[in-house]
Amino acid sequence: MLEEVLRFFAPRTGETALDCTVGWGGHAVELLRGVGPEGRLIGIDMDAEHLEGTRRRLSETGLPFELQHGNFAGVQQILAGLGIGQVDMVLADLGMSSMQVDDAGRGFSYSRPGPLDMRMDRSRGRTAAELLASISAEEFATQLRELGDEPEAELIAAAIIQALSRKRLESTDELARIIVEALHPEQPAGKWRVHPLTYKWKTHPAARTFQVLRILVNRELANLQQLLRVIPVVLRPGGRAAIISFHSGEDRLVKIAFRDGLRSGVYETVGEDAVRASEQEKLQNPRSRSAKLRWAVHK
Numbered sequence: 056m057l058e059e060v061l062r063f064f065a066p067r068t069g070e071t072a073l074d075c076t077v078g079w080g081g082h083a084v085e086l087l088r089g090v091g092p093e094g095r096l097i098g099i100d101m102d103a104e105h106l107e108g109t110r111r112r113l114s115e116t117g118l119p120f121e122l123q124h125g126n127f128a129g130v131q132q133i134l135a136g137l138g139i140g141q142v143d144m145v146l147a148d149l150g151m152s153s154m155q156v157d158d159a160g161r162g163f164s165y166s167r168p169g170p171l172d173m174r175m176d177r178s179r180g181r182t183a184a185e186l187l188a189s190i191s192a193e194e195f196a197t198q199l200r201e202l203g204d205e206p207e208a209e210l211i212a213a214a215i216i217q218a219l220s221r222k223r224l225e226s227t228d229e230l231a232r233i234i235v236e237a238l239h240p241e242q243p244a245g246k247w248r249v250h251p252l253t254y255k256w257k258t259h260p261a262a263r264t265f266q267v268l269r270i271l272v273n274r275e276l277a278n279l280q281q282l283l284r285v286i287p288v289v290l291r292p293g294g295r296a297a298i299i300s301f302h303s304g305e306d307r308l309v310k311i312a313f314r315d316g317l318r319s320g321v322y323e324t325v326g327e328d329a330v331r332a333s334e335q336e337k338l339q340n341p342r343s344r345s346a347k348l349r350w351a352v353h354k
């Protein structure tokens with residue numbers, strides 16, 4: 056949703072932009088061009104593994120920027136460490152990047168065999184395997200229902216915990232197989248993806264479970280709640296915030312925080328409805344079908 060983000064921010068020369076989820080720098084490079092040589096871009100990512108590539112990409116502009124490995128929940132401390140108090144723009148493009156999903160070694164994908172890790176920051180925290188080894192069937196079923204809207208939450212949680220009673224789960228393909236066998240014992244090798252152009256995608260039986268596990272492993276909702284609390288503090292008067300989410304629970308948090316901020320007078324304006332990806336983008340990038348962009352302007 057690059058165009059939509061740039062249209063809303065309309066970055067001006069000399070401004071400071073903060074990209075809380077810099078990823079490979081797709082948004083950041085355009086924000087950097089917008090703020091120009093007198094401006095500044097700060098990019099943060101919890102995942103250190105692609106930051107060097109992003110640094111090279113941003114360097115090609117010849118414009119000034121800072122990249123930091125860190126969690127956006129700690130954005131105030133990160134900015135303070137750089138001697139920056141407030142910024143003009145805050146962007147967060149939540150969730151995971153295609154580079155993370157495509158790298159089987161990270162364990163995010165149900166369709167690529169890899170270790171059951173799923174940490175965006177591999178220097179800390181519990182892996183998905185460790186989390187599953189310590190959760191009860193009841194608790195996991197609750198998370199699958201509440202975070203993943205998974206209609207078969209109990210069945211999936213019971214199958215996983217039963218498998219864990221026999222041996223520890225270490226790989227994504229083992230986990231995906233357990234889920235598929237529990238839900239579709241008659242069709243364990245079924246075809247789950249229909250051509251994207253038809254828009255008729257059959258969700259893979261393990262998709263929701265993998266998403267819930269990733270959200271839990273990376274404490275994604277708690278991080279977002281903390282970011283939403285500090286955005287009004289780090290934005291200058293008149294500063295703009297834009298958040299892109301891919302999950303209904305995240306979108307709800309953003310919608311409520313912006314609405315409450317408008318009511319309490321923290322924000323001057325907030326977008327009434329979420330902005331969705333264009334039809335063209337949805338065709339080119341199927342993941343954008345679930346993207347929702349919400350924005351707010353500080354008083």
Ligand SMILES: C[S@@+](CC[C@H](N)C(=O)[O-])C[C@H]1O[C@@H](n2cnc3c(N)ncnc32)[C@H](O)[C@@H]1O
Nearest residue numbers: 076078079080081082100101102126127148152
């Ligand atoms: C959808 S991608 C962002 C892509 C980016 N906008 C671009 O143009 O390349 C999301 C990124 O956010 C990072 N991320 C997720 N949660 C984070 C957090 N709490 N703090 C910092 N980065 C986070 C992920 O590691 C991932 O690289």
